[in-house]
Amino acid sequence: MSPELISHWQNLIHAAGFTTTSLSEQVATRTTLGKILKENGPKPNIELIMKVADQLGVSLDYLMMRENRISVSSDLNYRKAVNKSAERILDDVMAAAHIRLRSTIERGLQSGDPNLEANYILPTLLGWWHQQNGLLTQADQLQEHFDLVRAPNPDDATVEVIRMGQESLAAQKLKTNCPDALNQLVQTFTPDARAEIVRSYYSASQSRQPVLSAPIRVSIPKPLVDNPIEVDFFRLQLPVQAGTGERFVINYSFTV
Secondary structure, eight states, rough: OOOOHHHHHHHHHHHHHHHHHHHHHHTOOOOHHHHHHHHHHOOHHHHHHHHHHHHHHHOOOTTTOTTOOTTTOOOOHHHHHHHHHHHHHHHHHHOHHHHHHHHHHHHHHTTHHHHHHHHHHHHHHHHHHHHTTOOOOOOOGGGGGGGEEEETTOOSSOOOEEEOTTTHHHHHHHHHOOOHHHHHHTSSSHHHHHHHHHHHHHHHHOOOSEOOOOOOOEEOTTTSSSEEEEEEEEEEEEEEEEETTTEEEEEEEEEE
């Protein structure tokens, strides 16, 4: 963490009436915030960052001093922290045995418990992506939970969604899994926002590693929905390649 970010955290902690010790106890971190908030101290992972923001009552953007940036993308330091967290989740999943995890999910699906399903889709998706080495294959059990976006060129005006999963967040909010509906939603964004989305998906397609966004807020207007709504969510992007060599980006979005 930079000296400026360390000072920012310290000021927020004190303003909220905490000490680094008391806040460490609240967020149940193994490495105390006192050690983290030192020059060259260990970097906080995304789970800890989210817990600290929640306890302090501030947004992730404000906590990470990103409040003046467009929230459809993440800065380099934030992205590195997120990717390290994703790697830890993946390691935990593989160490706990993938077979047992799938068995648990299947029992949840059979029982009709949507919360149990949602809790396991993210690590299962990461585990699948790792096992397939980024190839778009053997995704039958997961493909209804994500959307598939063609990897854009950096100078494209927009992105192209070519498939929507029936259980994806976009399909649930738009009440359809027709890709045209999501493409039409993107067209309602400002030119700057669309350009930022293109940059995000182009970067993800070239990264060869999972990319988790900062919190995103999207407004869905009429006539795409009966009543305009706002949706807050995180977006996991996974770069994949089809057997033909064409590149795509998997978009798995989940609510905050």
